[in-house]
Amino acid sequence: MPASGLPFDDIRALVASMPAGNEAAAGEAQARDSVLVKPPGALGRLEDIAFWLARWQGKAKPQITKPTIAIFGSDHGVTKQGVSPYPSSVTRQMLDTFAAGGAAINQICLANNLALKVFDLGIGSPSGDITIEPAMDEREAAGTIAFGMEAIADGADIIGLGEMGIGNTTIAAAIYAALFGGDPTAWVGRGTGADDAMVKAKADAIARALDTHAGHLKDPLEVLRRLGGREIAAMVGAIVAARHQKIPVVLDGFVTTAAAAIVQAMNPRGLDHCIAGHFSAEQAHHKVLERLRLTPLLSLGMRLGEGTGAALAMGIIKAAAAMHNDMATFTSAGVDNRD
């Protein structure tokens, strides 16, 4: 581990200084909503989405002209502990499949007209096996967070975050266990299709990791460095940078919300610019979302990762923005309003 604590201090400063939303823009959006040609409140959550977009983009008429899905991939030393039915080789192969347009996420991005960006965080060089050592040293963790910050700086006006990494539901569950406490079995699930024995292996691995790193898990960035994966570190950076750049964030499922949990642990208002795309079928996700005080848009029993839940939710969010911006008003449409 490098001696310098500076990089983490810089990150702490960026997390602490995440700006508040633009309430004037949100208020203007609410005023506009009240004259649109529909009964008040009739679009339900879609109206809240429009206000949320306005608040975090800082625009009364929020724009979604370049919606982007960013997927971060990495490998995990913990796979040595038999925590996934798939070999680690699949991480790289799936990134190749994203590039070739053959994965689930490619089809959703095409259907919803979303840009897709895929980032390889040293796939093939797994992070440390958390049962016996930290996943990353501080330089690596800080560098990966910074990489995630840079990755989104390309003009996206809303970003969906997702990931690919064989073994990373174990990594995410370890982070939840460290941040939220409780028995590791409460946070593990079937991931890509683990059987009972493998689910037990996941919980055992996490218990050993918590033991190995005991006494060093009070600081969320230390939790990330010791138990996390690079894709989760990068998503932490993306969430923080998006806030500074006025880019609302759509979170994917069980692994992506582990990055959100790190941010929230550092700043209780740190997720106000984030929407959860969906409830994952991973059993602990409901509990995680409750802790994060996020209510997902969708609940379709999905558990694929790749940003698929975020990308589907983005379709709903795009429609919400279109309605807010382009609907007629009672006056412009010449429709009689209620008394």
Add this chain to the structure above:
Amino acid sequence: MPASGLPFDDIRALVASMPAGNEAAAGEAQARDSVLVKPPGALGRLEDIAFWLARWQGKAKPQITKPTIAIFGSDHGVTKQGVSPYPSSVTRQMLDTFAAGGAAINQICLANNLALKVFDLGIGSPSGDITIEPAMDEREAAGTIAFGMEAIADGADIIGLGEMGIGNTTIAAAIYAALFGGDPTAWVGRGTGADDAMVKAKADAIARALDTHAGHLKDPLEVLRRLGGREIAAMVGAIVAARHQKIPVVLDGFVTTAAAAIVQAMNPRGLDHCIAGHFSAEQAHHKVLERLRLTPLLSLGMRLGEGTGAALAMGIIKAAAAMHNDMATFTSAGVDNRD
């Protein structure tokens, strides 16, 4: 009322003869799904949607090349009973707004690339006030059902049904009360924004209607004729015709499912080709969907009608079809499968 019972008999025959699904196509779709490059079941409900499309289109690779939203509009004599905060004039004005592209449904159709068709079922000539008389005579009801059957025959490969009609949440609630029993108050809600007094007026109107038509509400088509509206009759026709034409159906909210309830009352398998687009915020909709054994795709607190819930759900369904048809397989992508 015309003496002839023939038109209703023809409709009964069409409902009774609704064909079964194509299980071979659904089985082929399941076989294909099992080799797509993802863990088994990881797309959750989206996989079921692909099988459902295959079953009801009769194609292992279901096609969504012309998704269409059909909205049916009509006016209701029951508005004389003070059941809506909006005047009846709004029905026609909203159809004009659909034509001008200014409504919520226009924006969703643009965002999701859906065709939109709007049908005026004699707006301005309200159906009979159900508190004192039948909404329609048999010729009118049968003719309107037939109109709905014709309305969808234009090459759509999946259709979303919706409606517009001031007063029609009262009409839908009356149908539910007649079909499912129970106190009228159990089936009414705030519709476009009724206050407590108006909600009571809705329940009172339904109680009087049930009294007026007592003894004639065993036959679902009589329920439709006496208590229904033209938009609901047309949607009954659309649901039945779609089944015969191998067109899967996406239902909108509280009013649209009243048409579905009539069909189900006539044929317990009559909704197998239908998906509920969303849970409406109208309080009784959960109970209705339970009776219809439909689990909606979305739950976003919407209560607008216009087909908006169906059109948003169509975005999800389009993505499900795209994934099923266009994802690579483990073999074609060169991805290692689990042992």
